[in-house]
Amino acid sequence: MPGEFDIIERYFRRPAPHAALGIGDDCALLQPAPGQQWAVSTDMLVEGRHFFAGTDPRRLGHKALAVNLSDLAAMGAQPHSFLLALALPAPDAAWLQAFSSGLLELADAHGIELVGGDTTRGPLNLCLTVLGLVPGGLALRRDAARAGDEIWVSGTPGDARLALGHLRGEWELSPAALERVRARLEQPQPRVQLGNSLRGVAHAAIDVSDGLLGDLLHVLRASAVGARIDVDAVPAAPDLAQQPVARRRACQLAGGDDYELLFTAPAQHSEEVLRASAQAGVRVTRIGCIEAEPGLRLRDAQGRSMPMEFASFDHFLQP
Template sequence: MGEFDLIARYFTRPVRRNPLGVGDDCALLQPAPGMQLAVSTDLLVEGRHFLSTVDPRALGHKALAVNLSDLAACGAQPLAFTLSLALPQVDEAWLAGFAEGLFALADAHDCELVGGDTTRGPLAINITVFGEVPAGQALLRSGARAGDDVWVSGTLGDARLALEAFRGTLSLPQAVFAAARERLERPVPRVALGLALRGIASAAIDVSDGLLGDLGHVLRRSGVGATLEAGRAGELLAALADGLDLDAERCEDLVFAGGDDYELAFTASPRHRSAVEAAAAQAGTRVTRIGSITPETGLRLVDAQGQPVSRRFAGFDHFA
């Protein structure tokens, strides 16, 4: 099977938002009047971002989910995406599964594939996603203000828990491992929550490289600091609800520095607490208030008594 046969069989579908369809040198997208385009791109490389044994359907899902998570963090509605795919060989069963997982999530968010590229090489997946947001209403990293609450959506640390099980650093009950693996391989982009938080949240970011590392980007862009309650870690790790016995330090490592969660961390004024909870209910997503923004720069963890936690946590860094 040649390159263009591959594209035609697995990745060519009718599209509405690009009048040219798939096959021209460029896609043409026109945002609605009064809207801005939100654009994000992510590259996934085998052995770095995913295991060679991952189910291709799950990989197709995750490849798009991590990009949709970026749109969610900006409060943007998904529109379309492009796909660039490097393949070591043509494996039709793998391609069918990958496309199935990819398009199932794309259809759920009415997000169309409008172009891309294929080549031979080590397995790598690059997606660029396009969304739209009313002009001036995008959620940014630079809007946090002293006194704001710090919130996170969903649960944290479960994806890293699955990764540690794959690495053999801990053993998990089968049911816990299955649930954690689902979080690692099929993250749920919080698009509905991001849309509902427009006009409520002051800043937002998606949690991909660990909560503390990602929240640090918000603090630097906003010129503020934060104090977080370390004791909330146990509430945020879903696996603990299944009876998993972990010591406090391991739990904190998973929650604060685990990565691959693709939840939203965001800030909002305390006067918007009821609005945040209403937005979360509307989106069908749990949210937890874990701390507050401070005028002093830097990020501090405190225990239940308000005393500083001296441990250091490092977020994921590809080149560290």
Template sequence: MGEFELIHRHFTRPVRRAALGVGDDCALLSPAPGMQLAISSDMLLEGRHFLPGTDPERLGHKALAVNLSDLAACGARPLAFTLALALPQAHEAWLAAFARGLFALADAHGCELIGGDTTRGPLNICITVFGELPRGDALLRSGARAGDDLWVSGAPGQARLALGALRGEWPLPSAVLAAVRARLERPTPRVALGLELRGLATSAIDVSDGLLGDLVHVLNASQVGATIAADKTSHLIAANTCQQSPDAVFELKTLALSEAQRQRCVLAGGDDYELVFTTPPARLDAVHAAGARSRTRVTRIGRIDAAPGLRLVDGGGQPLQGDFASFDHFA
């Protein structure tokens, strides 16, 4: 199977929203008047971003999900994406499964493939995604203000819990591993929540490298600090978001992990693709309503401070110490 047959067979589809898609030198997008394009790129490299032998259908899903998560953090509606794919071999079954996972998520969000590139090489997936939103409505990292509430969506820590089990750091019952491994390999981009947060949140970011590490980007951009209540975070890892198995949800609540291990998963674990965002306290009810409409769990975990720095406190307000360094490719 040659390069162009590969593209035609697995990645060429009629466009519905773009003016021109796969097959020409450039794709064409026509945003509506008064709208802006939101654009983001992410690369997934085998052995760095995903384990060798990862199910290709799940990998197709995740490759797009991590990009849709960036649109969610900006409050943008998905529009289209490009795919650059390096493959060691052009295996028909692998490509069919990868494309199936990729397009299932793309279709769920009305996001169409409009171009890209393929080459032979170590397995590497690079997607550039395009979204749209009304001019001036983008959620940014720079809008957090002292006094704002600090929130997180979903169940951060479950992806790190799965990775630790796969690395042999701790044992997990089979039902729990299956549930949290799905969170690692098939993350849910919080696009619906991101749309609901437009005009409601003052800042937002998605959690890709670790909750605390990614939050620091917001604090630096907004020139503020934050205080996080550790007792409101450690339980998040057992949040009821593993719909695959009710038994797994129950077992998550009784895991034989220390409090420090749970906190490390939640606060420093990456690959969650949840949203961390800030809102004025007066909008508390509106945030809960936004979570309900988007069918997304939202939890208030702290506040934004005028004083710079990030502070972690226990239930009594006393400072906690710990190593919660986020993932860094070059550290």
């Protein structure tokens, strides 16, 4: 049975050319370029809470890093390095091999290097800490939304929640539809390039991890503003568009796990927003605007106001 050091050595060790010193000493040593700030974030994935027991380990490796990269994307930061703390019930070689390839493939795609970590025996639990770099003062922050800003969202939010509903038995999807939306749930694509391209263009940004409206509320509170959202302007992928309207809206507005970017930008920057979107190859859609009056107002396609009935996912409210 491989020990703690063998696991890191065998499955996770890679050259880390951007670190002054990578894995192997008591600490890694990192050197930011002059004028850059570190953007640092940590996220924990617990079996049974954030993912189902028996989830494909390759997809799990991808997702564990993707959700952390998504936080860097939301700040407009360029991924630099990460640390991995892993609790495993048993050192299963096939599981480790698949998990590390899912993780390191995404790491290579974004040029982010593993510079340290820890492994221990215990219930399956993945905790990653990511570090990114952003030019001083240019990070996209939650407290930077201003009245008059347009509100934009990337991609098609709600797909991950559509998959989750099937897996929980809330509704049933065709096998082909399930396959498509399940990939969105289990292998989200962090919008790193889009976040980087939005620096100096967008005001505030957040990644949609817990639900579009709930995450928007974090921005509104931090910025001390309100917003109007045109509910039916939120784009839906074909599988979600075919659902009953109430389900579609609930998935789009309250579903989590999509890891799309929600951001605000002054109206005079809309051309630049579209350029950033084209640069990143990610669709963006205008879904509302920031208003001075506090609170969140929802409007349907006919301009009728709608009740604010979409509670966001909150881990501490769940049984």
